[in-house]
Amino acid sequence: MNGTRNHPAYWAFxxxxxxxxxxxxxxxxxxxxxxxxxxxxxxxxxxxxxxxQPMVIAAEWGLITLLAAHLAGGLxxxxxxxxxxxxxxxxxxxxxxxxxxxxxxxxxxxx
Amino acid sequence: xxxxxxxxxxxxxxxxxxxxxxxxxxLATILYAVRSGLSAEAILGRTRGQWxxxxxxxxxxxxxxxxxxxxLRTIAREWLGWRHGSGVAxxxxxxxxxxxxxxxxxxxxxx
Numbered sequence: 001m002n003g004t005r006n007h008p009a010y011w012a013f014x015x016x017x018x019x020x021x022x023x024x025x026x027x028x029x030x031x032x033x034x035x036x037x038x039x040x041x042x043x044x045x046x047x048x049x050x051x052x053q054p055m056v057i058a059a060e061w062g063l064i065t066l067l068a069a070h071l072a073g074g075l076x077x078x079x080x081x082x083x084x085x086x087x088x089x090x091x092x093x094x095x096x097x098x099x100x101x102x103x104x105x106x107x108x109x110x111x
Numbered sequence: 112x113x114x115x116x117x118x119x120x121x122x123x124x125x126x127x128x129x130x131x132x133x134x135x136x137x138l139a140t141i142l143y144a145v146r147s148g149l150s151a152e153a154i155l156g157r158t159r160g161q162w163x164x165x166x167x168x169x170x171x172x173x174x175x176x177x178x179x180x181x182x183l184r185t186i187a188r189e190w191l192g193w194r195h196g197s198g199v200a201x202x203x204x205x206x207x208x209x210x211x212x213x214x215x216x217x218x219x220x221x222x
Contacts, residue, residue, distance in 0.1 A: 024182065031212045041222070044151035074130070
């Protein structure tokens with residue numbers, strides 16, 4: 001592994017990009033499921049029943065964590081690009097990771 | 112940077128700022144919803160006739176569609192080397208995501 005890839009900023013970039021990709025792939029399914037309410041509550045309920053499986057709940061936890069990671073990573077990027085605090089890169093990346101983990105845990109305990 | 116790239120960069124950051132607020136509200140809403148029940152009746156009971164939320168989520172969908180499409184275009188160009196046609200594909204994806212998302216918002220507010 002070269003020096004660039006061993007830097008926290010590289011991992012922050014990779015997490016941000018992969019979490020964004022996963023969320024973009026998830027969105028159509030999320031919208032389609034909610035849109036099934038147009039056929040009535042029974043139709044929505046039938047689709048929601050599928051989401052009660054343990055594997056789907058685990059995937060939901062993963063998505064919440066990725067959403068929080070993408071949010072925190074995005075705020076980090078905006079701060080780096082728009083504010084003059086570049087020395088804080090590592091600290092911001094650590095805060096982003098901590099926030100994502102916290103959001104994932106909050107969802108896991110609530111579910 | 113071409114004028115198009117500059118505009119896309121600006122649109123990506125502007126939508127990121129909108130999404131930062133929307134995602135924080137959405138994460139809080141998810142935690143509340145998970146604790147209050149995720150059956151079709153429970154969901155629709157909270158959303159039916161809530162036009163304020165419809166406007167909020169309508170704006171959220173638009174920002175996410177633009178942001179996601181620009182992000183996927185960047186990934187297609189940088190990781191897949193897909194230069195020709197990635198802009199058209201991203202535009203179509205943006206429109207499809209927005210329509211699917213607004214359909215979902217309408218479904219849970221009006222059904």
